[in-house]
Amino acid sequence: MTSVEHYLQSHNIIYTLHTHEAVFTCEEAEKHCADIPGLACKNLFLRNNKHSRFFLLVLPAKKKMDIKKFGEIVGEKNKLSFAHADELKEKLQLDPGSVSVFGILNDDKHEVELYIDKDVYDADIVTFHPNVNTATLELSREMFHRFLDMIEYGENIVIL
Template structure:
């Protein structure tokens, strides 16, 4: 849970209001739906992708109920063919393990290599749910505070309709 404590500390430094929920380990959106706690908000799916050369990486943030067409997304951002990045790349750039992919991993991307891609349907929502760099907890924050956090990270932000 040390990963989560780092996230909570940063949110507090940025004066970002959040709610936190600790729970059993979850790895998929289906696992989350089976939790015996009521977490209100839009649970976000976070996909760590790479381009075909492997020289650019993207963190895609989308509603958990949506599927992402990688070919279409590549045209929209624009990029060469997209595929899921390896576990090694995930750890290299965001210091995260599979199952805990989260925009909060950007705190480890000091070179601002990873571009964040946000589904426009998330903009303005009252409550977004993310893992705080561990899949044993969930953090709920407003979109405005999420954007404030992202601006602090200084990674490039792209908005697309997914």
């Protein structure tokens, strides 16, 4: 059992666990996880130019990311970019390929800003890695919203 599963169970958040081969990209996930119900999500770890703000953006796997629009939404007029692997490790204790909304559980200092695309927030069922890329957790909308309430990061819902 992963620490994510332990957290969810201890907070009465019901989920379904699906195990599969390791996946590192949305394309691989689509191939190996096609039979898992729900909205597949991608999780992007971004930073500003000064490396002073970090963002975890959760959006549908098939949705094209408009990084300029997201930068405007979060008040970063200068270019946003993907954070480096060492920053991901430092802030969320994750490796590339294992980024997930559940990574926010590792952000003890609340240094990462969490943003959820409205399509993800409104989906009936959503799916995410439990911070390892050999499994996927399936959550109902109610359970996902309960998770968001529990972590107390606010509901930063964006339309991209």
